[in-house]
């Protein structure tokens with residue numbers, strides 16, 4: 444048995460845990476990361492790829508924006524395709540110049556892992572049987588690695604262990620409330636080394652269901668199709684995928700679509716989920732451990748980043764100014780932004796997908812709502828300001844607003 448001591452013990456080495464580690468390191472606060480999977484597994488996971496400006500700013504503050512600045516693609520607009528016609532939402536024009544950056548979460552994770560390696564920071568990968576204890580008093584963690592038992596004594600625990608993690612599950616039932624909505628369809632995603640169909644993302648509302656044309660670079664595309672939850676990846680050959688995508692697109696996009704062999708194909712369910720509160724004594728939940736959004740608004744990674752902005756700031760304030768103010772406000776501040784992003788993601792999902800059992804009336808109302816949004820400056824502005832990311836303000840981090 445080995446006993447370790449640190450200031451902040453971070454559970455989970457996804458973007459939330461890694462970013463927190465990097466920001467704490469920069470501020471001279473001791474921490475370690477404990478992750479149940481291997482480093483190779485963590486750095487290969489394919490996830491979404493849209494960064495709000497505030498997330499880009501935070502990565503810059505963490506000193507991990509070199510690749511992002513070089514390879515990230517700034518986007519000043521998105522297209523919405525409905526009734527066979529594309530409508531551009533001028534994100535920048537509608538939000539005083541704000542934009543989003545297309546840069547894969549896989550790359551964000553790799554950049555953070557590399558920075559960690561360069562700084563020689565401690566991570567325990569492939570940790571088994573991770574457990575958290577004593578977070579209403581003296582917190583500590585235990586885990587096994589390579590047949591050895593470890594105990595980590597710490598001041599705080601950051602639960603960055605995703606939706607299926609153990610941190611949220613360790614909170615006594617009477618201290619936690621969860622809110623959930625599960626959607627009756629999934630997204631079939633394909634990654635392929637083909638040039639994107641368009642310079643900008645296209646969100647597609649069609650009779651045949653939702654589709655999304657996204658990208659990772661000028662030569663790598665990411666496409667999605669709404670599919671029934673009963674579908675299996677094996678049901679979808681590449682040929683069938685491209686055929687169905689074409690069927691959901693407009694004429695111009697059909698002509699521009701370049702197809703090719705998929706390099707990744709998977710089906711993800713859609714879920715909205717929020718945990719209240721997000722702090723339990725000395726245990727903080729952040730990122731997917733605390734909330735899930737359906738990917739339609741591209742908010743998952745950005746919400747994880749804003750939690751970490753609040754949490755890192757609160758911890759830095761605690762250690763440098765001996766103030767508990769940030770810690771005490773953590774949950775409330777996060778949840779305000781989380782619920783707004785939940786609403787936006789739910790709304791985008793609702794508006795753009797076909798739901799089984801939807802009546803013709805429901806469909807007409809939805810089409811009218813979309814026509815209103817697209818045809819109104821106010822409607823477009825609402826969409827744009829949510830898409831580029833709502834502002835947040837914290838003491839040591841000046842968010843773009």
Ligand code: APR
Pocket residue numbers: 454455456457458459460477478479480485490491548570573603604605606607608609729730731732742743744745747
């Ligand atoms: N012990 C240690 N690590 C764990 C445990 C455990 N019991 N359970 C889960 N983990 C690890 C997972 O293996 C994963 O590497 O915690 C990490 C959580 O990472 P993510 O799921 O990527 O969550 P987060 O860092 O909050 O990132 C949020 O990921 O799912 C997307 O849309 C989401 O983009 C958002 C981002």
Ligand code: PHB
Pocket residue numbers: 490491492493644655657658665738739740741
């Ligand atoms: C992606 O590129 O994977 C992506 C982009 C936008 C979304 C969801 C996913 O809304």
